[in-house]
Amino acid sequence: DDGELSPDGSTYVFLRSRIDDQDFRHIVGFRFVDMQTGGQHSVPLQEPDGWTAQEMVGWTADGQYLIVVAREAGTHDSLGADLLYRPDGSMATLHVWPPGGETEHAEQVLGTNLIARMPREGVDEPVEIRDVTTGAIVAEHSQEQMLRSGMVGDPTHTVLVAWISDHEVVGLRGFYEILYADIRTGAVRK
Numbered sequence: 001d002d003g004e005l006s007p008d009g010s011t012y013v014f015l016r017s018r019i020d021d022q023d024f025r026h027i028v029g030f031r032f033v034d035m036q037t038g039g040q041h042s043v044p045l046q047e048p049d050g051w052t053a054q055e056m057v058g059w060t061a062d063g064q065y066l067i068v069v070a071r072e073a074g075t076h077d078s079l080g081a082d083l084l085y086r087p088d089g090s091m092a093t094l095h096v097w098p099p100g101g102e103t104e105h106a107e108q109v110l111g112t113n114l115i116a117r118m119p120r121e122g123v124d125e126p127v128e129i130r131d132v133t134t135g136a137i138v139a140e141h142s143q144e145q146m147l148r149s150g151m152v153g154d155p156t157h158t159v160l161v162a163w164i165s166d167h168e169v170v171g172l173r174g175f176y177e178i179l180y181a182d183i184r185t186g187a188v189r190k
Contacts, residue, residue, distance in 0.1 A: 004056060007063045007111070010035055013087075015056055016042060024076050027053035027068065030089060043089035047073075051081055051094070057115050058108035060084065060133065065092055067115060067132050069106045079103040082115060082132050095135035101125060109163040114138060116163050121152070127183075129166040139166040141183045149181035150188055 003014040016029035029044045045053055050073050057067040065084040072080055078101060084092040097103070102123040106115045113133045119125040127146060129139040146152045151160040151171045158173040171179045181188045 002056065004058050004066075005035075006059050007061060011063075013056075013059075013066065016045075022076065025054075027056065030066065030085075030087070032087065043087070045085065045089050046091055048083070048091055048094050049073075051083070053083065054079060055105060057082075057106050057132075060113050061111055067108065067113075069103075069115075078120065079106065079117075082106065082130065082135075084132060093133070093135075095130070095132070107160075107163055109166060114163075114166060119143070129163075141167070145183050145186070148186045149183050150179065151181055151183075 003012055005012050012033045012035060014031040015027050016031055017025045018028050019025055027045055029042055031040060031042045033040050047053055051070040052073045053068050054071050055069050057069060059066055065086060068083045068085055069079045070081045070083055071077055081094055081096045083094050086092055102120040102125055103117050104120040106117050108115055113131055115130050115132055117128040117130055124143050126140040126142050128137050130137055150158050151169050158171045160169055160171050162170045164170055167182060167184045169181050173179055177190055179188055179190055
């Protein structure tokens with residue numbers, strides 16, 4: 001299944017998943033591959049009570065933890081928490097988000113411990129930039145700011161490719177044009 005390379009390039013982790021009776025995927029473990037030796041091992045994921053691991057976002061900047069987002073157990077509602085997992089599958093921290101958010105997915109800010117909590121399309125909620133080690137919100141960007149950047153709701157089909165800071169994104173328009181946008185100022189460069 002999907003996976004991520006560790007920041008130092010030494011380890012690749014794949015997700016082990018199961019599909020529930022309503023065709024929703026849940027993470028149940030990690031499979032680690034040593035990039036130098038090819039050695040592999042799997043670990044089960046310890047889920048906190050009340051939450052189901054849904055999506056891996058990436059590694060922390062120091063490579064010590066895996067960042068995962070979760071839904072409330074037994075639901076298929078929007079995402080509601082971020083978790084840090086140790087490589088042995090045990091949970092290090094759980095940060096439950098305030099109720100009422102319509103979160104579709106989360107994206108890592110490259111090379112950092114920050115994630116962008118992305119609302120469902122068409123929902124007028126801000127994008128929150130959260131520190132997964134502390135749970136703190138470090139920045140918020142309104143839907144108006146995101147629309148102005150052209151990275152969401154763009155009729156020319158710009159796809160947000162990566163967050164490069166808490167307020168800068170890179171997107172791809174029409175598979176041929178790379179855009180850089182500063183969400184705070186609205187400046188966009190090709």
